[in-house]
Amino acid sequence: MPIRTVAPWVRTRxxxxxxxxxxxxxxxxxTAFLAALFPRAVxxxxxxxxxxxxxxxGPARSVIELSAPAPGLDKTQREREDALxxxxxxRQYEKALHTLPEPVRADVRQxxxxxxxxxxxxxxxxxxxxxxxxxxxxxxxAQSGLDTHARLREGRLPGGKGITSDSRRVxxxxxxxxxxVMRLTVGKDVHLSSxxxxxxxxxxxxxxxxxxxxxxxxxxxxxxxxxAKAVAPGPAPQPELWHAGLLLAPDxxxxxxxxxxxxxxxxxxxxxxxxxxxxxxPSLKSRIASLEKGPLLSELRSFTDRxxxxxxxxxxxxxxxxxLRDAVAPVVAVAAYGVGGVAAVVxxxxxxxxxxxxxDELALLRSRGGSVGGIVRRLLAETSVVAVPAAALGLLSAVxxxxxxxxGPSAMAAGAVCVLACAALPxxxxxxHRRPRAHEGRGDLIxxxxxxRRTVAELVLLVLAVGAVATLRRRGxxxxxxxxxxxxxxxxxxxxxxxxxxxxxxxALLLVRLYPLPLRLCARPFARRRGVLGFLATASAGRASGAxxxxxxxxxxxxxTAAFGGSVLAGVQDARDRTAxxxxxxxxxxxxxxxxxxxxxADAVGRASGVREVAxxxxxxxxxxxxxxxxxxxxxxxxxxxxxxxxxGLGPLTAPAxxxxxxxxxxxxxxxxxxxxxxxxxxxxxxxxxxxxxxxRKPHTFRTPxxxxxxxxxxxxxxxxxxxxxxxxxxxxxxxxxKARDTVLLVTGDGITRQALVDAGAExxxxxxxxxxxxxxxxxxxxxxxxxxxxxxxxLAAVAAGAGYAALAVLLALLQSAPRRTAxxxxxxxxxxxxxxxxxxxxxxxxPQALLAAGGGALVGWAAVELLADGLDxxxxxxxxxxxxxxxxxxxxxxxxxxxxxPAAGVVALTxxxxxxxxxxxxxRTPAADLRTGDNR
Numbered sequence: 001m002p003i004r005t006v007a008p009w010v011r012t013r014x015x016x017x018x019x020x021x022x023x024x025x026x027x028x029x030x031t032a033f034l035a036a037l038f039p040r041a042v043x044x045x046x047x048x049x050x051x052x053x054x055x056x057x058g059p060a061r062s063v064i065e066l067s068a069p070a071p072g073l074d075k076t077q078r079e080r081e082d083a084l085x086x087x088x089x090x091r092q093y094e095k096a097l098h099t100l101p102e103p104v105r106a107d108v109r110q111x112x113x114x115x116x117x118x119x120x121x122x123x124x125x126x127x128x129x130x131x132x133x134x135x136x137x138x139x140x141x142a143q144s145g146l147d148t149h150a151r152l153r154e155g156r157l158p159g160g161k162g163i164t165s166d167s168r169r170v171x172x173x174x175x176x177x178x179x180x181v182m183r184l185t186v187g188k189d190v191h192l193s194s195x196x197x198x199x200x201x202x203x204x205x206x207x208x209x210x211x212x213x214x215x216x217x218x219x220x221x222x223x224x225x226x227x228a229k230a231v232a233p234g235p236a237p238q239p240e241l242w243h244a245g246l247l248l249a250p251d252x253x254x255x256x257x258x259x260x261x262x263x264x265x266x267x268x269x270x271x272x273x274x275x276x277x278x279x280x281x282p283s284l285k286s287r288i289a290s291l292e293k294g295p296l297l298s299e300l301r302s303f304t305d306r307x308x309x310x311x312x313x314x315x316x317x318x319x320x321x322x323x324l325r326d327a328v329a330p331v332v333a334v335a336a337y338g339v340g341g342v343a344a345v346v347x348x349x350x351x352x353x354x355x356x357x358x359x360d361e362l363a364l365l366r367s368r369g370g371s372v373g374g375i376v377r378r379l380l381a382e383t384s385v386v387a388v389p390a391a392a393l394g395l396l397s398a399v400x401x402x403x404x405x406x407x408g409p410s411a412m413a414a415g416a417v418c419v420l421a422c423a424a425l426p427x428x429x430x431x432x433h434r435r436p437r438a439h440e441g442r443g444d445l446i447x448x449x450x451x452x453r454r455t456v457a458e459l460v461l462l463v464l465a466v467g468a469v470a471t472l473r474r475r476g477x478x479x480x481x482x483x484x485x486x487x488x489x490x491x492x493x494x495x496x497x498x499x500x501x502x503x504x505x506x507x508a509l510l511l512v513r514l515y516p517l518p519l520r521l522c523a524r525p526f527a528r529r530r531g532v533l534g535f536l537a538t539a540s541a542g543r544a545s546g547a548x549x550x551x552x553x554x555x556x557x558x559x560x561t562a563a564f565g566g567s568v569l570a571g572v573q574d575a576r577d578r579t580a581x582x583x584x585x586x587x588x589x590x591x592x593x594x595x596x597x598x599x600x601x602a603d604a605v606g607r608a609s610g611v612r613e614v615a616x617x618x619x620x621x622x623x624x625x626x627x628x629x630x631x632x633x634x635x636x637x638x639x640x641x642x643x644x645x646x647x648x649g650l651g652p653l654t655a656p657a658x659x660x661x662x663x664x665x666x667x668x669x670x671x672x673x674x675x676x677x678x679x680x681x682x683x684x685x686x687x688x689x690x691x692x693x694x695x696x697r698k699p700h701t702f703r704t705p706x707x708x709x710x711x712x713x714x715x716x717x718x719x720x721x722x723x724x725x726x727x728x729x730x731x732x733x734x735x736x737x738x739k740a741r742d743t744v745l746l747v748t749g750d751g752i753t754r755q756a757l758v759d760a761g762a763e764x765x766x767x768x769x770x771x772x773x774x775x776x777x778x779x780x781x782x783x784x785x786x787x788x789x790x791x792x793x794x795x796l797a798a799v800a801a802g803a804g805y806a807a808l809a810v811l812l813a814l815l816q817s818a819p820r821r822t823a824x825x826x827x828x829x830x831x832x833x834x835x836x837x838x839x840x841x842x843x844x845x846x847x848p849q850a851l852l853a854a855g856g857g858a859l860v861g862w863a864a865v866e867l868l869a870d871g872l873d874x875x876x877x878x879x880x881x882x883x884x885x886x887x888x889x890x891x892x893x894x895x896x897x898x899x900x901x902x903p904a905a906g907v908v909a910l911t912x913x914x915x916x917x918x919x920x921x922x923x924x925r926t927p928a929a930d931l932r933t934g935d936n937r
Contacts, residue, residue, distance in 0.1 A: 009378050009381070009382075010378075010381050010382055010385055013382050014382070014385065014386070020354070021386050024350060024354075024383075024386055024387070024390075024421075025386045025387070025389070025390040026390070027346075027347065027350060027808070028347070028386070028387045028390035028391055028394070028417065028418070028421045029390040029391070029393045029394040029397075030394065031343050031346075031347060031394070031417050031421075032390065032391040032392075032393075032394030032395055032398075032413075032414040032417040032418065033393075033394035033395075033397045033398050033414075034339070034343065034394075034797075034801060035340070035343070035394075035413035035414055035416065035417050036394060036395045036398035036399075036410035036411070036413050036414040037398040037401060037402065037410075038336055038413065038794070039405070039406075039409035039410055039413060040398055040399070040401075040402040040405035040406075040409075040410050041402055041790070041793070041794065042329075042332065042790070042794070043277070043278050043279070043405045043406060043409075044402050044404065044405055044790075045786050045787060045789070045790025045791075045793075046278035046325060046786075046787065046790070047276065047277040047278045047404075048786035048790070049278070049321060049324075049325065049785060049786040049787040049790070050273070050276045050277065050278055050280070050281060050318070050321060051273040051274065051276050052273075052784075052785065052786050053317055053318070053320065053321040053785075054271060054273035054276065054314070054317055055273050056784075057313065057317045058219065059110070059215070059216035059219040059220045059270060060219065060220055060222075060313075061312075061313035061314070061316070061317060062216075062270070062271045062273075062312070062313070062314055062317060063216050063220045063268050063269065063270050063271065063312065064100075064104070064268070064269045064271060064288075064291065064310060064312040064314060065220070065266055065267070065268045065269075065310070065311050065312065066096055066266065066267040066268075066269070066300055066304065066308055066309075066310050067264050067265065067266045067267075067308065067309060067311065068264065068265050068266075068304050068305035068307060068308035068309075069262055069263075069264055069265075069305070069307055070083060070084060070115065070256070070257065070262065070263045070264065070265060071083045071305075077165060080165065080254075080257065081164055081165055081254040083265070084115045084142075084253035084254050084256065084263070084265065085250075085251065085253060085254065086114075086142075086144060086250035086251060086253070089113050089114065089115070089144070089250075089265060089267070090113065090144070092113075092267060092303055092304050093111075093113040093144075093267045095303050096267050096269065096300060096304070097111075097269065099296065099299055099300055100269065100291075101287050101296065102283075103275070103276060103277075103280035103283060103284050103287070104271065104284065104287055104288070104291075105271070105272040105274075105275050105276075106269045106270065106271070106272060107216070107270040107271065107272035109215075109270075110212075110215045110216035110217050110270035111216070111217075111268055111269045111270045112143050112144050112145055112217050112268050113143075113144050113265075113266065113267045113268065114141060114142050114143035114144050114250060114253065114265075114266060115141075115142050115253040115256055115263055115264065115265045115266070116139060116140060116141035116142065116143070116221075116256070116263060116264065116266070117139055117140045117141075117256055117259060117260035117263050118260055118262055118263060118264050119195075119260045119262070120137035120138055120139050120243060120260075121137065121138060121140070121192040121193050121194065121200070121259040121260065122134075122135040122136065122137050122138075122192065122193045123135055123136050123137070123138055123190050123191065123192060124191045124192070124193055124199065125190060125191055127183065128182060128183065128190070128242075129181065129182060129183060129242060130241070130242070131229065131239070131240040131241055131242060132232070132239035132240055132241060133239065134232045134239045134240075134241045135193075135241070136182070136241050136242035136243065136244065137230065137241060137242070137243045137244075138190070138192060138202075138243075138244055138245065138246050139221070139223055139224065139243070139244075139245045139246070140172070140192075140202075140245075140246050140248055140255075140256060140259060140260075141221070141224055141245060141246070141247060141248065142160070142247075142248040142249065142250050142251075142252055142253035142256070143217075143224070143247065143250070144250055145217065146173070146208070146247055146249075146250075149210065149211055149212070149215070149217045149218070150173075150175070150208035150209060150210050150211060151208065151209045151211060152206055152207075152208060152209075153176060153206075153207045153208065153209050154185075154186050154206060154207040155173070155186035155187075155204070155205050155206035155207060156205050156206050157173060157205070157206055157249070158170075158171035158172050158173050158205045158206065158247070158248060158249045158252065159171055159205075159249055159251075159252075160248065160249030160250065160251030160252030160253075161251055163249075163251060163252040163254055163255050164254050164255070165254050165255065165257045165258055166258075167254075167255050167258065168194075168198055168199070168200050168201065168258065169200075169201045169202075169203070170200065170201075170202055170203075170248060170252050170255045171202070171203050171204075171205045171248070171249065171252070172190075172202045172203070172204060172205070172246040172247055172248050173204070173205060173206040173207065173208050173246075173247045174204060174206075174207060174208070174244070174245070174246060174247065175207070175208050175209070175210060175224075175225050175226070175245075175247075176207055176208070176209050177225060177226040177227065178225075178226070178227055178244045178245060179204075179207045181226075181227040181242065181244065182227060182242065182244050184204050184207075185204065185207075186204055186205065186206065186207060187203070187204065187205075188203070188204050189201050189202065189203050189204075190202045190203075190204065190246070192259050193259070194258055194259050195259070195260065195261050196258060196261075198258075200255070200258050200259050202246055208247070210225055213225055215270075216268070216270035217270075220268055220270075221245070223243055223244065223245045224245035224247065225245070227242050227243060227244035227245075228242075228243050228244075229241070229242065229243070230242070230243040265304075265305075267304075271314060277404075278325075279406065281318060281321075281322065284318060285315055285318050285319070285322075288312065288314050288315040288318070289315060291310045291312075292310050292311075292312070292315070297309075297310055321787075324785065324787055325787055327875075327877070328787050328788070328791045328877050330497060331568070331791065331872065331874070331877055332791045332794050332795070333494075333497035334497050334499070334500060334564070334568075334872070335561070335564075335565050335568075335794055335795045335798035336497070336794070336798070337494070337497045337498040337500070337501050338500050338501050338504075338557070338560070338561035338564060338565065338798055338802065339561055339797075339798040339801045339802055339805075340501075341498070341501035341504075341505070341557050341561075342554060342557045342558045342561055342801070342802050342805045342806075343417075343801070343805060344420060345550065345553050345554040345557055345809075346554045346805045346808055346809055346812075347417070347420055347421055347424065348420070348424050348550060349550030349551055349553075349554050349809060349812060349813075350812060351383075351421070351424035351425040351428060352424075352428060352550050353550070353812060353813075353816045354425055355425055355428045355429055355432065356816070357816065359432070362375060362429055362432075362433050363433060366433045372430050372433065372434055375426075375429055375430070375433065376426040376427075376429065376430050377426075379425050379426040379429055380422060380423070380426045382425075383421060383422045383423075383424075383425050383426070384422045387418050387421035387422045388418055388422070390421075391414050391415070391417055391418035391421070392414075394414055394417070395410060395411060395414040398410055398414070458506075458509050461502065461505055461506060461509070462506050464502055465499070465502035465503055465505070465506045468498060468499035468502050469499050469502075469503065469867050469868065471499075499864075499867075499868055500560055500561065500564045500864045500868065501557060501560075501561070503560065503860065503863065503864045503867065503868075504556050504557045504559075504560035504561070504860050504864065505553065505556075505557065507556055507560070507856060507859075507860040507863070508552060508553040508556035508557065508856070508860075509553070511552065511556065511852060511853075511856045512552055512553070515552070515849075515852060518848070518852070533837060533840055533841050533844060536828070536841055536845075537841055537844035537845045537847075537848075550809075551809045551810070551812065551813035551849070551853075552849060552852070552853055554805065554806070554809035555806055555809050555810065555853035555854075555857060555907060556853060556856055556857050556860060557802075558802040558803065558805050558806035558809065558857070558903075559802075559806060559853065559854070559856075559857025559858065559860070559861060559903050559904060559907065560857060560860045560861045560864055561798060561799070561802035562799050562802040562803050562806070562861070562899065562903040563857070563858065563860075563861025563862070563864070563865065563895070563896075563899045563900045563903065564861060564864050564865060564868075564899075565795045565796075565798045565799040565802065565899070566799055566896050566898065566899025566900075566903075567861075567865050567893060567894065567895055567896040567899050567900075568795055568872075568874065568893060569792065569795055569796065569799070569896075569899075570894075570896035570898075570899060571874050571878070571892070571893050571894060571896075572792065572874060572877060572878040574894075575874060575875070575878035575879065576779050576782045576783060576878055576879070577779065579778075579779075579782055579878075579879060580775045580776075580778040580779035580782065581648060581649075581650070581724070581775060582650075582719075582724045582725055583724070583725075583773065583775075583778045584724075584773045584774070584775045584778055585648070585650065585721040585722060585723070585724045585746055586615070586644060586648060586721055586746040586747055586748050586775070587747055587748050587749055587750075587752050587774070587775045587776075588611075588746075588747035588749075588752045588757060588772065588773065588774045588775060589744065589745070589746060589747070589772070589773040590605060590744070590745040590747065590757060590761070590770060590771070590772055591743065591744050591745075591770070591771045592766060592769045592770050592771060593769055593771065595743075595769070596741040596742060596743055597741070597742040597743060597744075597745065597766060598764055598765035598766050599741075599742070600764045600765055601742065601745065601760075601761060601764035601765060601766055602614050602616045602742055602745055602764075603764070604760045604761070604763040604764030604765075605745055605747060605757060605760045605761070605764065607760065607763075608752070608756045608757060608759070608760040609751070609752075609753070609756045610749045610750055610751035610752040610753070610756065611747055611748075611749040611752060611756075612748050612749035612750070613640065613643065613644075613747075613748050613749070614745055614746070614747050614748075615636060615637070615640045615641055615643075615644045615721075615745070615746040615747075615748075616636075616637070616640075616742040616744075616745055617634060617635070617636045617641070617722045617734075617742070617743065617744040617745070617746060618634070618635040618636070618706065618734060618737065618740035618741060618742060618743055618744075619632055619633065619634055619635075619722060619723070619743045619744055620632065620633040620635075620704050620705070620706065621633075623702060623704060623730060624702070624703070625691075625694070625695070626695075626700060627694070631691055631728045631729060631730055632723055632726060632728070632729050632730070633702075633704065633729075633730050633732070634720065634722045634723065634729055634730065634731045634732070635706070635731075635732055635733070635734040635736070635737050635740050636658075636722065636731070636733075636734050637733075637734055637735075638655040638656075638657075638658040638659045638733055639655045641653075641655075641658065641721075641731075642654055642655040642657075642658065644721050644746055644748060645720065645721060647748055648721050648748075650719050650720055650721045650724055651686070651717030651718065651719050651720040651721070653686060653715065653717065657684060657686070657714065657715055658684060658686060658731065658732070658733055659684070659733055660683050660684070660732075660733040660735055660736050661681040661683075661684075682699035682710045682711055682712040683709055683710065683711040683712070683732050683733060683736050684711070684712065684714040684715075684732075684733075685711040685712060685713050685714060685730055685731060685732045686713075686714070686715045686716070686717055686720070686730075686731040686732075687713045687715075687716055687717075687728075687729070687730050687731070688716065688717065688718065688726075688727065688728045688729050688730075689716050689718060690727070690728055691713075691728045691729070691730060692713045692716045695713050696713070697712065697713060698712065699711065699712040700712070704737065705739065706737040706738070706739040706740040706741070707736065707737040707738050707739050707740070709732065709736040709737065711730070711732055711736075717731075721746055722744060722746065752774060752775075752776070753774070754772050754774050754777065757770075757772045757774075758770070758772065782878070782879050788877055788878075791877050792877075799899075802903075803903055803906070806903065806906075806907055807906075807907075807910055810850070810907060810910050810911050810914070811910075811914065813849075814846060814911070814914045814915065814918070818918060821842055821845065821918065822918070822922050825838045825841065825842060825919065825922050826922070828841070838919055838922065839916055839919035839920060840919075841919075842915045842916070842918060842919040842922075843912050843915045843916055843919065845915070846911050846912070846914070846915040847908070847911065847912065847915075849911075850907055850908050850911035850912070851908060853904075853907055854904035854905070854907045854908045855904070857903065857904050857907070858900045858901060858904045861895070861899070861900050862895045862900055865893055865894070865895040866895065868893065869892050869893040869894065870892070872892075872893045874892070874893060
């Protein structure tokens with residue numbers, strides 16, 4: 001008779017609990033995906049930040065220029081001329097490109113080489129435009145690639161055949177902007193002064209239109225493209241003059257010494273930011289330093305000139321970026337540790353609930369001779385078969401979502417999730433069943449007594465939390481002075497970054513210890529009442545398994561992370577709103593170079609789309625004070641300006657506080673015209689604190705081009721919408737200045753666009769010269785760095801993940817206890833409990849833990865924000881490196897009520913909803929369907 005093979009353990013278990021295995025695989029896959037995605041997302045937005053920093057800096061700073069003086073008089077004339085010709089310059093250019101090491105990459109489409117004058121000769125023709133008696137200057141450049149970087153509009157390209165240093169006539173081309181400003185046409189001759197005494201004549205043979213004006217070819221030395229106003233050297237006052245460029249043929253470079261005895265050769269390499277990554281930053285900075293003053297510079301000098309030098313601001317650009325990155329990275333790490341802690345607790349909670357569900361099965365195996373090692377191996381095989389493919393799937397998904405990043409950190413993160421998922425259940429089973437036990441008491445949460453080991457572990461965690469909070473408050477999230485881990489994202493101190501998680505963990509353990517106390521206190525009054533629902537609910541909640549500590553811990557950590565992350569996001573948004581408001585003073589601001597605005601402009605702007613109200617303001621920047629100093633004078637309509645200050649919060653005031661007094665006949669006084677009858681009274685004036693102390697409380701008479709008035713300081717404000725960042729100002733009623741004209745329009749409304757205001761300006765008689773600042777545009781400019789947007793997205797993902805894990809913890813806890821509650825409700829229904837009472841009973845039983853978690857989570861989130869606010873710097877994550885910080889010295893983390901209350905309310909609502917749904921489903925069935933003989937539920 002053949003021997004029957006026993007079915008393998010793993011296959012049997014997976015078939016018996018396929019739904020639980022599928023849910024566990026899904027949890028591991030999602031957790032591994034988030035863990036693997038985080039380092040890839042951080043590296044991705046940091047790489048984008050490096051590329052954006054180089055691109056936004058502009059060619060003038062990012063181009064690497066190798067320059068060398070033309071050969072001196074120690075060389076023969078032939079050697080000096082040959083050194084300036086295009087053939088040797090091209091060979092040296094190609095060698096320079098090959099010498100540049102990785103990760104320095106050249107964009108050859110924007111790179112160029114050539115020669116140009118250093119001292120700009122002056123144009124001696126009187127028909128040239130003059131800004132002052134000083135003649136305009138010209139830079140002569142013989143730059144490569146002129147035919148491929150410009151389109152010929154008129155004439156032809158210049159020639160250079162046969163040109164030597166003895167030549168005094170040469171051809172040149174100019175751009176369309178240069179021709180327009182300098183009044184140049186094809187065929188005109190420009191005479192330039194020469195250091196050798198003879199005038200050099202430059203004939204214009206063509207007018208060119210640059211193909212890519214913003215490229216490094218044209219923008220590194222923008223005077224070659226567009227004339228600029230320059231200041232003549234010498235003592236003050238220094239007159240202004242025009243400075244323009246003349247484009248010679250590369251073969252005409254030998255003529256440069258005729259107008260400048262010391263011209264320079266140059267090789268300009270435009271940096272290509274497309275291939276830069278965050279991990280290239282350290283090596284890139286060291287290579288740039290070597291190019292400027294190091295071995296690479298010596299190598300470049302070996303084939304160019306011994307006096308060659310390299311100039312670039314690329315190292316400064318990278319240093320500025322590194323400063324922003326190092327400020328953002330520790331803040332992001334706080335969110336990463338938060339959501340990582342929540343995910344780990346939820347994963348451990350899932351394994352703990354599984355161990356509780358299979359406790360009797362494993363106890364039976366242990367009592368029948370099963371070894372601890374054998375049980376651990378079987379359980380490890382079960383979890384590995386599910387967790388390893390799920391973790392691999394999560395890692396693969398993260399790679400597909402963010403393909404361009406290192407694999408090592410992602411693989412390590414996904415591997416850590418896999419190890420935790422595989423080992424949690426076997427380790428717990430080994431600890432629980434290390435000794436065979438025939439009978440065990442109930443492990444109720446209300447009767448459980450913490451062990452000494454648990455007490456010691458909690459004390460250690462408490463010491464770590466106190467140390468982390470103290471460290472963070474003392475020196476902030478900057479770990480430059482601490483031992484941290486250095487990665488692509490800067491130096492991060494794990495103890496400081498984990499401070500919110502440690503605070504949440506300590507609070508959770510404290511609440512778990514205190515949890516039985518409110519249950520006992522609630523059970524006593526319910527026991528004396530005639531109704532049974534309250535007593536049954538508290539008693540049933542107290543009989544919950546001791547494993548319910550994990551859902552409570554997960555909920556508190558998730559709520560703390562959500563509250564902390566939400567408060568960070570709210571603080572960032574508030575800082576940007578405040579900065580944009582201080583830059584504009586309202587939703588939009590319209591001015592015109594300090595000149596008065598047309599009288600009809602205010603009405604035209606008021607009719608523009610999205611505009612709610614327009615406050616027309618007169619500003620006189622030179623109000624003379626009694627001591628001879630000057631301050632800005634602001635004159636505005638009291639009612640309109642009061643509404644503006646109330647809406648913006650910048651120096652709020654009421655209309656009566658600014659309104660000019662009336663005389664006995666109803667005419668206003670204070671204008672100095674003497675038209676009113678009755679007693680004249682001084683105008684009430686609002687001043688800045690320093691000016692108020694200087695003027696005191698007595699009236700002063702002021703004379704301005706708009707009128708003479710007498711004013712007395714009646715109030716002080718530190719800021720005002722008309723001049724939100726101005727240190728000193730005096731604000732009065734506009735009716736005191738009969739000749740006052742509009743100089744500033746402060747616009748309020750929703751959805752205001754710049755184009756709408758431009759159209760309104762054309763309608764109001766100001767087609768040109770308007771300066772329009774829109775608050776929404778100013779705010780958007782403060783968040784133009786990929787580092788900032790990436791950090792915000794990480795925090796937003798942390799908040800969403802924390803909320804998701806909180807919901808999952810609630811569902812897992814309720815599903816774990818669902819059979820027990822179902823059996824309890826079925827027994828009580830056989831005793832006469834109604835369906836409506838059954839639903840209420842299950843809801844009341846589930847609410848104590850949900851209310852404790854919600855209240856504790858909100859309280860702990862608030863405490864974490866208050867404890868860690870002084871050590872968390874939101875300035876660099878809220879504002880870009882060039883954002884104005886005036887008036888924003890108080891950018892600190894503050895608790896956001898919505899971030900505290902919404903997640904907590906969601907937990908309570910979800911718990912109540914699941915409990916009601918289970919009760920509704922249970923009461924639809926007969927009690928016999930939920931009761932079985934021998935069922936120990």
